Amino acid sequence: MSKRSISSFFTKLPPPTSKKPRLSHPHEESQETVTAPPTIHPSYPHPISTLPPSLLTLLDTYTRPAPRSIKKTDLEITFHQPFFPSSTAKSLYQFLRSSLPFYRVTYNIKRDNLETIVKTPRYTTVFGVDAHSYFSPAANDGKYDNITLLDTKTHRTIPSERYKTCTCRPRPIPQCLEVLKNIVERETGESFNFVLVNYYADCSDSIAYHSDDEAFLGPNPTIASLSLGTTRDFLMKHKEDKSLTLKLPLSNGELLVMKRATQRKWLHSIPKRSSTVTGGWTNGGRINITFRKGVEIACTGNYYRYNVGDGLVYRWDEEKGEMVIYEVGKKNDEEISMAASSNSVAGDERQDEVLVVSEESI
Numbered sequence: 001m002s003k004r005s006i007s008s009f010f011t012k013l014p015p016p017t018s019k020k021p022r023l024s025h026p027h028e029e030s031q032e033t034v035t036a037p038p039t040i041h042p043s044y045p046h047p048i049s050t051l052p053p054s055l056l057t058l059l060d061t062y063t064r065p066a067p068r069s070i071k072k073t074d075l076e077i078t079f080h081q082p083f084f085p086s087s088t089a090k091s092l093y094q095f096l097r098s099s100l101p102f103y104r105v106t107y108n109i110k111r112d113n114l115e116t117i118v119k120t121p122r123y124t125t126v127f128g129v130d131a132h133s134y135f136s137p138a139a140n141d142g143k144y145d146n147i148t149l150l151d152t153k154t155h156r157t158i159p160s161e162r163y164k165t166c167t168c169r170p171r172p173i174p175q176c177l178e179v180l181k182n183i184v185e186r187e188t189g190e191s192f193n194f195v196l197v198n199y200y201a202d203c204s205d206s207i208a209y210h211s212d213d214e215a216f217l218g219p220n221p222t223i224a225s226l227s228l229g230t231t232r233d234f235l236m237k238h239k240e241d242k243s244l245t246l247k248l249p250l251s252n253g254e255l256l257v258m259k260r261a262t263q264r265k266w267l268h269s270i271p272k273r274s275s276t277v278t279g280g281w282t283n284g285g286r287i288n289i290t291f292r293k294g295v296e297i298a299c300t301g302n303y304y305r306y307n308v309g310d311g312l313v314y315r316w317d318e319e320k321g322e323m324v325i326y327e328v329g330k331k332n333d334e335e336i337s338m339a340a341s342s343n344s345v346a347g348d349e350r351q352d353e354v355l356v357v358s359e360e361s362i
Ligand SMILES: O=C(O)CCC(=O)C(=O)O
Pocket: 196, 198, 207, 212, 225, 234, 250, 268, 269, 270, 288, 290
């Protein structure tokens, strides 16, 4: 499938048709750019706004400094400081926080033969599909038709059972994230088909030590990670050699690219912090966007299960200054309220033979 250029995301107003005399030279560009219609797809809980052309231009035309290279045993990182200037990154943060649907996923696992509900301690959302399928492009009005998922080899509609393990239909990457993906691909020389977004509402939101080394990403996946908003510490440790550690504060507008053996050999995390940064334009919040390439079909089910799930949809409420419930999902309400009611309890808690734990404790 051919890639869209950044300029193709601009919608131009047709030239004025009135008979008034033109002030500009007839060969001059007289068309004005306007924000294109939102991206609409049956799998989205609401239309997703497109980036205003002024912001798109700022993102696309920035001349960035050469990235810093960090190399350690089994670790290779390219660190762009910054990837976007801070004022542009601030506008992007505010735009994405209010435009994207977010989820506070809970999922069930069996632990010591006990049914366990695990709470994800941050808001998440995901878009994209693995390399075996692709979305036929949206029309100029931002709308996708119903049959949008096609087989990469045959270009036919994919069989319905292919994504039966997904908690929702695979979602095409909306324009506002597709633009970022294109810029990151251009600057890193990599290609991606998934965009995962984390929103850490404050310093008590986190991601536990893990590595993104799932087989469905291939043997040595490159993962690019963009940070917007509050600076948070990114901690890394080698899986075997406990003496090897790394701490990188990730700030607004920075892009960290992890390569080669890094996922196979190292773990990474964003730990909770006790002191909550409040006030200022971030009010302690942070958005992280990771760009990944899923090569196997299993990737799609896994990413939708852990980043969308089947629970509540949240949206940013500008007046309240927090995420509010936008839509109740498929998950049964009792299960959700039980998971939510243990929010204030530190550590594990036994409730009627169901253990409710935060992700850090597994
Ligand atoms: O928020 C971050 O910087 C890291 C996120 C992460 O590791 C992940 O989503 O897998």
